[in-house]
Amino acid sequence: MANFSKSQVPQFSVEVYQNEFLPEGGREVSAIVTVTSTGGGTTGGAPLAGASGSPAGIPAPANGAAVVIMVDCSGSMEYPPTKMRNARDATAAAVETLRDGTEFAVISGTHLASEVYPGGGRLAVADSGTREQAKRSLRRLNPGGGTAIGTWLRLADRLLAGSAGDIRHGILLTDGRNEHETPEDLRAALTEVSGRFTCDARGVGTDWEVKEVTGIAAALLGTADIVADPAGLAADFTSMMEKAMGKEVADVALRLWTPVGVEIKFVKQVAPAVAELTGRRTEAGPRAGDYPTGSWGDESRDYHVCVQVPEAGIGQEMLAARASLIIPAPGGGTPQVLSQGLIRAVWTEDMAASTSINPQVAHYTGQAELAQAIQQGLDARKMGDFDAATARLGRAVQLAAASGNEDTAKLLSKVVDVVDAATGTVRLKARVAEADEMTLETRSTKTVRVKRQSRTP
Template sequence: MANFSKSTGPRFSVDVYQNEYLPDGGREVNAIVTVTATGGGTTGRLPAPTAAVVIMVDCSGSMDYPPTKMRNAREATAAAIDTVRDGVAFAVVAGTHKAVEIFPGEGRPVPADPASRARAKDALRRLSPGGGTAIGTWLRLADRLLASSDVAIRHGILLTDGRNEHETPEELRAALDACAGRFTCDARGVGTDWEVKEVTGIASALLGTADIVADPSELTADFTRMMEHAMGKEVADVALRLWTPQGAEVRFVKQVAPTVEDLTDRRVAAGPRAGDYPTGSWGDESRDYHVCVRVPAAGIGQEMLAARVGLVLPDSGEGSPAPLRPGLVRAVWTDDMAASTAINPQVAHYTGQAELAQVIQQGLDARKAGDWSGATAKLGRAVQLASASGNEDTAKLLSKVVDVVDARTGTVRLKAKVAEADEMTLETRSTKTVRVKK
């Protein structure tokens, strides 16, 4: 185990789980890297002004159907504002086919205190639905507001109830590219008239969470939880640093818990044979990453360091960022068949969880395309994987889309009628995983 701590904030540790043994000529090395932060988050030791948050509320015309939806959104945003810690800077943006800063209206967030919270909630009461939806403009305004605050942790919360119909997918992609690495963002879809891939794509690009709130009356509880989670973050811009030796290549780096997120293409060069993969902001929490490295072939009895895995924390103002002492991924070639064919339990578990997320998406896509046999096969495999891994939450969501005949073998029948909210919930939450039982 490797450890690293800053004078304030969480203490990080890295653990590596793998089967290091390869057969003669074997080349692929897999490892699960568990990163844990302790002593930060809920302790609230860091001074509040190190964080800022912008809440983006959909105010398009569709928020008027039913009329209670806008009221629920206002109440949820007010509850989130009440959850902002004293001193944390915050702002509120009303989003339609344009973005308007409705609070504080000064071009930058202001610190939370009883007076500013009261002013913000007064501004919320004046919100009314009307207009279209151009989410990229909301994100760009949030970015400008957050950039105006001299803080370490920059966070956004975005609520939408409809499709992004007033800008092109390319415009939204450009906005996400411009905002990536500048702030994290949690995204929520309320009701069932929004596009799952848009909302999950926003959260993925900005290293936040995505979820559905099918019943608008549940927004207040969800917004409160989201803001409490955001208030627990104490270190931003943490990167996973991976070094590999000459002749080795990184096949992929994926976050596999608490959700599946492929980080492979987000690599930023960090010196000879090293690269940094963004992980966003951290409080008190633990996450798992699957690292796969292809090494040069070698003979029986040889061994090598396949990779070093560590963390890089942002500069605290006391010099350059110091990397965490790394965890080591090893490769040892053996003629012991039992040793070289054994699959590490952590690697096996998360390989299954990543496949589970993939086959759910493929199954739902096949169902939408009318490919019932393909959908049955993929969703049946999903039921089998969810059952075998103990992912009970996903198993329950699957049972609303298919009738399970035998979970062990993955034998299912597609339901003829599925509530839209149930299908969207399964798709939105398909990447949520369960931790391996140690």
């Protein structure tokens, strides 16, 4: 990827929220690293122009974009018959949202993957003519066959590899389980295409596997969600495409440099959703590693960084880590640093200072626990361990109430009867709609942001 001039790149800022004070013998340092990008694209929601125009109010991406839409056309999409029609309408809405000049393609996915538009192993360039051609070609989206999502992802990767654009994105829709390839096949495909494009994944109806869809989105740094009613697909696809059109910078990495003796315990995104990044580190020179963050438009995200420092005496202080936002240079050259912040450690005998928990760190620790409690509770419920399910979902209700995560609290209330939110006292509902349970599981990692405090100087 080429370096960009400042005029081409949104302005990035990095803020570090932490309590840098440690007691004698203290070794663990936690910080919330808030990254904000401004002055580039938009994250969507702009009104559309006419059929021959691009979304109004959204500036064209500085470095080009390419999008591949993967539509499940397996036999199950025939039931009910409106599902396939809704999928065609949603794809047409997404195509209509493409900005002029964006490269794009549409794939039909079954146990095989086939090009619906434009064909010939290439991408089309969006304008009024190609958008209309693409929408006419959607009549070829017909149900029949199995489901092998890895083949869809590999075809999307081959098509996107032909793009000169920096923003490479996929939108994937499925309505069923990935039954015509092994889990190992899908994991191998995700490993193969990871880092080559980002992908939003959607499950329509209730016959798909939540962990498959969320796993795809997590591996490819995209979003996952449920569209329980197929009638909602068009609005969801339009929103996804608007956000894709708002991306301005691709392949941004969070680079952490640590001094000798400092170990990184974990790195995770904690807002707008929890996403584990620790195992995705790539080495970037002595004591430095890069963690992928994907593509950026106008937006802000929070990351929880936890490091272990060597023991030190009262009054000593050290730089525990340096967090930088970078764009890798082609051929392993010097990356472009967009912004950076410092994580510090100071040893003190002031017990009040060293035992205080930074509000941002405390909040997001709770949000990560909330996501985990929901997953554990739902898994226990499925296994028939109702005592464990009640305990874990009760804890989730308590955490959601304490943090003000009203959306998650509402989803939890469809699975449990809340007796006392403050204490986490709940009763499992005897009957739960499958769509409600799947929605809670799919959206369990979505977090609410903490009210900002003054940044630690």
